[in-house]
Amino acid sequence: MTSFSDLGLSPELLQAVADSGYTQPTPIQAQAIPYVLMGRDVLGCAQTGTGKTASFTLPMIDILAQGRARARMPRSLILEPTRELATQVAESFDRYGKHHKLNQALLIGGESMAEQEKKLDRGVDVLIATPGRLMDLFDRGKILMTDVRTLVIDEADRMLDMGFIPDVERIVSLLPRIRQTLFFSATMATEIRRLADAFLSNPKEISVAPPASPAATVVQSIVVVDAADKRDALRRLIESEEVRSAIIFCNRKRDVDILFKSLQKHGFDAAALHGDLAQSKRTETLESFKRGEIRLLVASDVAARGLDVDSLSHVFNFDVPHHAEDYVHRIGRTGRAGREGRSFTLATPEEGKNVQAIERLIGGAIPKIDVEGIPTLELSDEDRPRGRGRARKAEPRREAAAPAAERRPARTRRPKAAAEAPAPEVVAEAAVVEMAEQPAPVVAAERPERTERRPDARRESSRRERPAEAPRAEPAQPSARRPEPRPERRRDSGRPEATADMRPARAPVVPFRPERDNHGHRREREADDVPVLAFGDHTPAFLLRAAPRRA
């Protein structure tokens, strides 16, 4: 078994590690640290909770121990997706760097810029930042990137989810080519892999299992109640459980506020945390929660990932999260370090679809329980009904347009039988197989069919259309990129076979590309130039007519 002293770290650093009470490196630390010390690039597939942070802070401290920073020219840069995570990394440098004299600066939004500028002027060895504030300060000329020799991109998958990748790409483009890059992500979806290829050179790839799937260490239950009963149900659950400390997740920031006030009114020891609160308040709340001064933290998904709070006894989901992955991240806040944790999810019948998605992801059903005094309902497997009048009216219209075969009596069948079989066997089986192959519970992100429905999939696909990835304008073989729609699949077009057959199979598609569009605007985006294959060469006259001027 390796110990910290086998990894090549300096005596001062080993002392700091020992002072923190750690004796054994985690797998990712044992694997990564020697390579980081060698100066190699590292591609680490690991989640939070694996000891990932120390796997780069420790060797970086030793690397940075030699040399000195010049004003405004940081020697290393660590990018984090949220302010809280950035703060945590800064704390890690504080803890392990206490025997070194490294200057660090934490550049995050919501805090005074003057302070951060002052630190930059003094010269920083370690710069820890969220992308927005970093770019802001850079654009004001407060930072020169030319001395950055070590770059860390942490939680790349989350940066992708949050739309930070363009910022990250810009920042990386400002750095010297010759540098050491450490890149961490919980998943290696294709988009992430593409970034890694762009940023890293000959990286050492390290992949560690997630810290034990929360499914194994967290005792989960779900309660299905009416929306109006949720707060009551939650209070009863908290009272019937031995809640030492807990995070209660809501999907929306305003619901965080509402629930927080309600709990306070009922005499619970609670605080609220979400991204609309002042940063000072966020920091203060999180600190006192970590110190155990507050028992219940009502939070948005800011707190879902990566936050390192010891000894949470419970996680409550006041709402079913929109993305199944978030469920795993949320309940993963408890049951850490081998301790037992419990999670309770409050669902309304309309959230049934989301519950199914979660059960598919974790490969099993979440046991349903009753809360005494609250009527238990059944999960629905219908799509959430939207609004009142509007949705109702819209529906028949859609069905009238659909081919007869697909039409079905609006909502006559599907009472209980359907509701009680939430995940068809096939799907459940698939989930199990995937869990086995890909231990990370975030697998769904890598499944192409699934990504269509995820919000960031849109970003991904629009990226894919950029010239670099998908050189188009190969008129010779349009069918290779976009197969002709087969006639039998076409619905409802009045003259089903016509368009496909009227064109010779291999006719070159030379799209008509006027310099300006019908509104007189210059065309700029290439996406506009993609030929509309569905119409063949024929563009219906109404599309060519100038659009009526809008007021």
Add this chain to the structure above:
DNA sequence: AAAAAAT
């Protein structure tokens, strides 16, 4: 549909 991040 929502949250995260720059003001």
